[in-house]
Amino acid sequence: ERDIVRQTRPAPSAAIAVACSDRAILDRALQAHAGEVFVALDNCPHQTVLAGVAQAIETVAADLSAQGINCVAMSFPIPLHTPLLSPALKFVDEFYARLGIQVPRLPVWSGAANAPFPDEAAAIKGLVRRPWTQSVHFIDTIRAVHDRGIRVFVELGPGETVSGFTSDILKGRDHLAVAGDSRWFGGLDHLLAMVGQLYTAGFAFGPVRQIAQAALAELPTPTGPADSDRCALSPASSGGATPGAAAILKGHFALMNEFIDQQTRVLARTLTAARGQALQAPCRDTSSGDDLSSDAAEFPALGPSVSAGDGKIAFERRLTVESDPYLADHVFGRIAPIEPGDHPGLPVVPFVATLETMAQAALAAAGSKAGPWVVAGIERIRLHRWLTLDRGHLDLRIVAHAADAPMQGFEVDRHLINVEIFELDKAAPSGRWLAADSIVELARKYDAAPSPTALSGKVIRRGESMERFEQICIFQGPSFYSRPRFLRFTDQGIEAEIVAPPCDRLYRGNSTPRLATGFNLLDATGQVVSRWVSRYW
Numbered sequence: 001e002r003d004i005v006r007q008t009r010p011a012p013s014a015a016i017a018v019a020c021s022d023r024a025i026l027d028r029a030l031q032a033h034a035g036e037v038f039v040a041l042d043n044c045p046h047q048t049v050l051a052g053v054a055q056a057i058e059t060v061a062a063d064l065s066a067q068g069i070n071c072v073a074m075s076f077p078i079p080l081h082t083p084l085l086s087p088a089l090k091f092v093d094e095f096y097a098r099l100g101i102q103v104p105r106l107p108v109w110s111g112a113a114n115a116p117f118p119d120e121a122a123a124i125k126g127l128v129r130r131p132w133t134q135s136v137h138f139i140d141t142i143r144a145v146h147d148r149g150i151r152v153f154v155e156l157g158p159g160e161t162v163s164g165f166t167s168d169i170l171k172g173r174d175h176l177a178v179a180g181d182s183r184w185f186g187g188l189d190h191l192l193a194m195v196g197q198l199y200t201a202g203f204a205f206g207p208v209r210q211i212a213q214a215a216l217a218e219l220p221t222p223t224g225p226a227d228s229d230r231c232a233l234s235p236a237s238s239g240g241a242t243p244g245a246a247a248i249l250k251g252h253f254a255l256m257n258e259f260i261d262q263q264t265r266v267l268a269r270t271l272t273a274a275r276g277q278a279l280q281a282p283c284r285d286t287s288s289g290d291d292l293s294s295d296a297a298e299f300p301a302l303g304p305s306v307s308a309g310d311g312k313i314a315f316e317r318r319l320t321v322e323s324d325p326y327l328a329d330h331v332f333g334r335i336a337p338i339e340p341g342d343h344p345g346l347p348v349v350p351f352v353a354t355l356e357t358m359a360q361a362a363l364a365a366a367g368s369k370a371g372p373w374v375v376a377g378i379e380r381i382r383l384h385r386w387l388t389l390d391r392g393h394l395d396l397r398i399v400a401h402a403a404d405a406p407m408q409g410f411e412v413d414r415h416l417i418n419v420e421i422f423e424l425d426k427a428a429p430s431g432r433w434l435a436a437d438s439i440v441e442l443a444r445k446y447d448a449a450p451s452p453t454a455l456s457g458k459v460i461r462r463g464e465s466m467e468r469f470e471q472i473c474i475f476q477g478p479s480f481y482s483r484p485r486f487l488r489f490t491d492q493g494i495e496a497e498i499v500a501p502p503c504d505r506l507y508r509g510n511s512t513p514r515l516a517t518g519f520n521l522l523d524a525t526g527q528v529v530s531r532w533v534s535r536y537w
Contacts, residue, residue: 012053012054012055013051013052013053013054013057013076013077013078013079013084014051014052014053014054014057014058014073014076015040015049015050015051015052015057015073015074015075015076015080016049016050016057016060016061016071016072016073016074017043017047017048017049017071017072017074018047018048018049018050018064018069018070018071019046019047019069019070019071019072020046020048020064020069021045021046025064025067025069026039026048026050029050029060029063029064030050032060033052033056033059033060036052036053036056037050037051037052037053037056037057037060038050038051038052038079038081038082038083038084038135039135040076040079040080040081040082040135040136041081041135041136041138042135042136042137042138042139042140043138043139043165044138044139044164044165044166044168044169045139045168045169045171046168047165047168049074051076051079051080051081051082052079052082052084053079053084061073080132081131081132081133081134081135081136082133082135083133083134085132085133086133088132089129089132089133092129092132093129096125096128096129101121101124101125101128102121103119103120103121103124104117109141109145110127111131111136111137111138111141112127112128112130112131112134113127114137114140114141114144115144138165138169139169142165142166142169142170143169143170146170146173146175151174151175151176152175152176152178152198152201152203153166153175153176153177153178154178154179154180154194154198155177155178155179155180155181156180157180157181158181158183159179159181159182159183160179160181160182160183162179163177163178163179164177164179176197176198176201178194178197178198179194180194298364298514299315299360299361299363299364299514300360300506300507300510300513300514301353301356301357301360301361301507302315302317302357302360302361302364302398303315303316303317303318303396304316304317305364310401311401311402312399312400312401313361313364313365313399313400313401314397314398314399314400315361315364315397315398316395316396316397316398316424317395317396318393318394318395318396319349319389319393319394319395319396320389320392320393320394321347321389322508323507323508324506324507324508325479325505325506325507325508326350326353326479326480326505326506326507326520327347327348327349327389328347328477329476329477329478329479329480329481330347330348330349330350330353330475330476330477330479330480331345331346331347331348331475331477332345332346332348332475346388346389346390347388347389348386348387348388348389349387349388349394350480350519350523351383352517352519352520352522352523352526353519354383354387354421354435354436355378355381355438355517355519355522356515356516356517356519357396357398357421358378358398358419358421358436358438358440359375359378359440359516359517360516361398361399361400361417361419361440362375362400362417362419362440362442362516363375363442363516364400365400365401365402365417365419366415366417366442372444373415373442373443373444374442374443374444374445374446375440375441375442375516375517376414376441376442376443376446376447377440377441378438378439378440378441379438379439379440379441380437380438380439381436381437381438382436382437382438383435383436384433384434384435384436384437385423385433385434385435387421387423387435387436394423395423395424395425396421396422396423396424396435397421397422397424397432398419398420398421398422399419399420399422400417400418400419400420401417401418402415402416402417402418403416403417403418403439413443413444414441414442414443415441415442415443416439416440416441416442417439417440417442418437418438418439418440419437419438419439419440420434420436420437421434421435421436421437422434422435423435455488455490455492455493455494455495456490456492457490457491457492457493458490458491459488459489459490460489460490460491473527473530473531473534474527476523476527478501478502478505479501479502479505479506479520480501480520480523480524480527481501481524481527482498482499482500482501482521482524482525482527482528483498483499484496484497484498484524484527484528484531485497485498486528486531489532493532494528494529494531494532496528496531498524498525498528500518500521500524501520501521501523501524503515503520506520
């Protein structure tokens with residue numbers, strides 16, 4: 001570019017990046033300044049770069065800005081990608097003659113031809129010289145390669161601008177666009193984040209473990225909240241604060257410290273797994289003699305009952321991947337191991353499993369002396385925190401009590417039970433964190449099933465293949481997967497046939513558990529909904 005400026009001395013030029021998705025507005029500006037202003041870069045639906053004669057560009061920028069359109073000046077020392085640069089083509093040809101052009105060994109896409117480069121050096125030279133004086137149609141290029149089946153776009157080089165353009169171009173279409181660098185969060189951390197995105201999307205490539213190990217080798221392995229150098233937070237002197245305000249402040253800092261501890265535990269598990277070390281779950285102090293395991297057949301999600309007082313009933317139990325095998329099928333991370341013996345990812349209690357626990361607690365609280373109950377509904381659900389096995393286990397306390405006063409004529413058929421789930425943690429102000437609560441409605445029998453609804457609406461295209469949908473959207477394992485067969489897609493909904501997931505590995509030692517909600521089937525139906533949402537929204 002410096003040589004061209006020195007040898008051709010072009011007229012003063014300028015360029016602006018225009019944030020405008022209405023092409024009609026841009027066309028009017030181009031027509032008003034025909035021969036002086038050109039589309040240099042058609043980057044994405046929301047950004048077009050205009051270049052040309054400096055004075056004309058200034059006029060266009062002023063007109064567009066007056067319409068509320070954002071215009072950003074760009075540094076274009078020469079009128080690149082416009083016919084104004086045609087006098088410089090002889091110098092471009094001399095440059096390529098000195099450089100030499102070879103036929104690529106791997107397929108390379110030509111934006112000028114919107115097709116792969118040919119296998120002849122002379123033809124390649126003709127294509128690479130065209131963008132100097134012609135618009136770069138990046139939108140057409142990305143759409144063309146997407147139409148040929150390309151779904152993953154990796155940007156290598158400084159910044160993440162091109163991957164952002166790609167995501168804007170392919171909005172609503174099946175794709176993944178990632179960048180190896182960022183102007184905000186660059187360096188090795190961002191490169192590893194890109195590797196992680198590709199990895200969690202289902203792309204296994206050889207050096208991922210070596211990359212992670214090399215990056216993590218210099219990092220210390222945190223051992224948990226007991227580290228002497230842990231960053232602990234504590235409230236400053238409360239001065240003249242009231243007892244109530246001081247208690248709130250104390251609770252807030254306890255929560256923040258617990259958040260730091262949880263981050264430390266998750267990081268420790270991640271580093272340990274990346275270094276190929278066995279994960280050891282720390283054991284809770286059981287010197288009190290409480291057995292928090294559960295072998296109850298009637299209510300497998302609950303543990304032994306303990307006294308709660310005030311007419312309440314409480315249960316305590318410990319969840320592990322061994323006691324509740326379904327947790328191994330609901331892991332944030334990758335289900336399939338990288339190598340035999342690996343168990344990467346963080347087991348997380350599914351929302352539907354939380355509902356099942358609440359429902360079983362309500363049934364247990366109601367008892368069966370007056371006859372059987374069924375769960376007719378769960379209302380006023382509030383989730384306060386993730387329930388994860390970042391320690392290798394999770395200790396819960398479930399408390400249930402009547403939420404309704406007996407009413408003549410109603411108490412026989414309907415009953416409301418208030419259920420709260422707490423995570424037991426010595427770091428909490430009262431030794432526990434409220435995780436979830438709701439009101440469970442019990443009835444003597446289920447309400448009549450609603451009449452089937454015919455699916456109406458305009459039929460829509462299904463988008464990505466089922467295999468691709470499973471790769472990017474379905475992380476659940478066999479306990480929750482329903483092998484759906486999708487029948488119809490419309491703009492009003494979706495129709496599918498599903499197979500009820502097996503229940504023989506939800507709870508240890510109980511191959512035919514009594515479920516109050518059929519929670520794994522609920523999760524499977526949610527996957528059908530996500531299939532429609534991923535296509536229509």
